[in-house]
Amino acid sequence: xxxxxxxxxxxxxxxxxxxxxxxxxxxxxxxxxxxxxxxxxxxxxxxxxxxxxxxxxxxxxxxxxxxxxxxxxxxxxxxxxxxxxxxxxxxxxxxxxxxxxxxxxxxxx
Amino acid sequence: xxxxxxxxxxxxxxxxxxxxxxxxxxxxxxxxxxxxxxxxxxxxxxxxxxxxxxxxxxxxxxxxxxxxxxxxxxxxxxxxxxxxxxxxxxxxxxxxxxxxxxxxxxxxxxxxxxxxxxxxxxxxxxxxxxxxxxxxxxxxxxxxxxxxxxxxxxxxxxxxxxxxxxxxxxxxxxxxxxxxxxxxxxxxxxxxxxxxxxxxxxxxxxxxxxxxxxxxxxxxxxxxxxxxxxxxxxxxxxxxxxxxxxxxxxxxxxxxxxxx
Numbered sequence: 001x002x003x004x005x006x007x008x009x010x011x012x013x014x015x016x017x018x019x020x021x022x023x024x025x026x027x028x029x030x031x032x033x034x035x036x037x038x039x040x041x042x043x044x045x046x047x048x049x050x051x052x053x054x055x056x057x058x059x060x061x062x063x064x065x066x067x068x069x070x071x072x073x074x075x076x077x078x079x080x081x082x083x084x085x086x087x088x089x090x091x092x093x094x095x096x097x098x099x100x101x102x103x104x105x106x107x108x109x
Numbered sequence: 110x111x112x113x114x115x116x117x118x119x120x121x122x123x124x125x126x127x128x129x130x131x132x133x134x135x136x137x138x139x140x141x142x143x144x145x146x147x148x149x150x151x152x153x154x155x156x157x158x159x160x161x162x163x164x165x166x167x168x169x170x171x172x173x174x175x176x177x178x179x180x181x182x183x184x185x186x187x188x189x190x191x192x193x194x195x196x197x198x199x200x201x202x203x204x205x206x207x208x209x210x211x212x213x214x215x216x217x218x219x220x221x222x223x224x225x226x227x228x229x230x231x232x233x234x235x236x237x238x239x240x241x242x243x244x245x246x247x248x249x250x251x252x253x254x255x256x257x258x259x260x261x262x263x264x265x266x267x268x269x270x271x272x273x274x275x276x277x278x279x280x281x282x283x284x285x286x287x288x289x290x291x292x293x294x295x296x297x298x299x300x301x302x303x304x305x306x307x308x309x310x311x312x313x314x315x316x317x318x319x320x321x322x323x324x325x326x327x328x329x330x331x332x333x334x335x336x337x338x339x340x341x342x343x344x345x346x347x348x349x350x351x352x353x354x355x356x357x358x359x360x361x362x363x364x365x366x367x368x369x
Contacts (some may be wrong), residue, residue, distance in 0.1 A: 013215075017277070019198045
């Protein structure tokens with residue numbers, strides 16, 4: 001799926017001398033960028049709006065003293081690392097098909 | 110004298126008995142059926158033939174973009190079948206240039222970035238020099254004013270010039286063109302052929318795949334293909350720019366003679 005819509009661009013890049021690992025690196029860079037933006041925004045929002053919003057939902061059940069108890073090791077290190085790991089793995093698996101894209105089949109007239 | 114010059118010329122491509130098949134098991138068809146070809150440094154060659162004759166497949170095989178099922182292809186003294194994917198990619202990036210019928214440019218980059226992209230892969234530290242070279246080539250190709258434009262904002266002929274500039278960025282030993290004028294009107298096609306002639310005059314070999322006799326007539330050696338084989342070959346003198354009618358007559362006469 002990840003590379004299906006980009007078959008033509010990938011074939012062009014390969015024709016002009018880019019290797020399969022160059023192409024994978026490009027996708028990894030894109031994914032990591034999106035991930036970093038997501039982690040930073042997620043952390044900021046969780047620490048600001050998150051507690052208020054979840055507190056309101058919980059309060060509707062009658063518990064008004066809700067607050068987040070943050071485990072810094074998990075929240076700021078282990079969880080982001082796990083996300084990085086899964087994104088990298090998913091991207092590598094998703095782009096492994098780039099090597100099978102034949103230049104001739106995708107750009108031949 | 111001509112013979113002597115030819116023997117002295119270095120062969121940049123040697124293809125021996127190339128076989129390339131498509132299809133599966135019983136329905137396999139040899140698109141290239143034992144083709145042998147040699148291209149010398151600085152030559153201006155064209156491959157002509159009807160659709161399905163195998164001419165584009167030959168170009169893809171000689172440039173290492175496609176593997177072969179039989180025979181051998183050597184580029185600049187290196188057997189392509191022994192090279193890994195990265196080595197083939199390096200070879201394409203540094204010693205070959207490509208121009209296709211469609212411009213094969215990336216939509217998300219502007220004209221200048223499309224031209225410099227392959228060169229930037231190895232040489233980001235020299236970005237200024239690379240950009241300067243791209244601008245010089247764009248000026249030579251008459252498209253200086255287009256560098257910031259999107260590829261959707263220029264004409265087909267201009268896009269082909271962009272493709273040619275990109276192909277020239279690495280000072281390639283050879284430029285391969287697969288029907289490079291196929292989607293252009295006759296005026297733009299003629300202008301693009303003039304650019305190819307200039308490139309060749311500067312010493313770069315050019316190999317064009319075409320079904321257009323007008324294009325082939327401007328080259329100096331024409332290989333005619335049919336059913337996966339080179340069935341004939343003819344040589345012409347250097348194109349002077351004014352003798353196109355005479356050359357066309359020779360090419361069409363040859364085509365009639367061999368029945369393609």
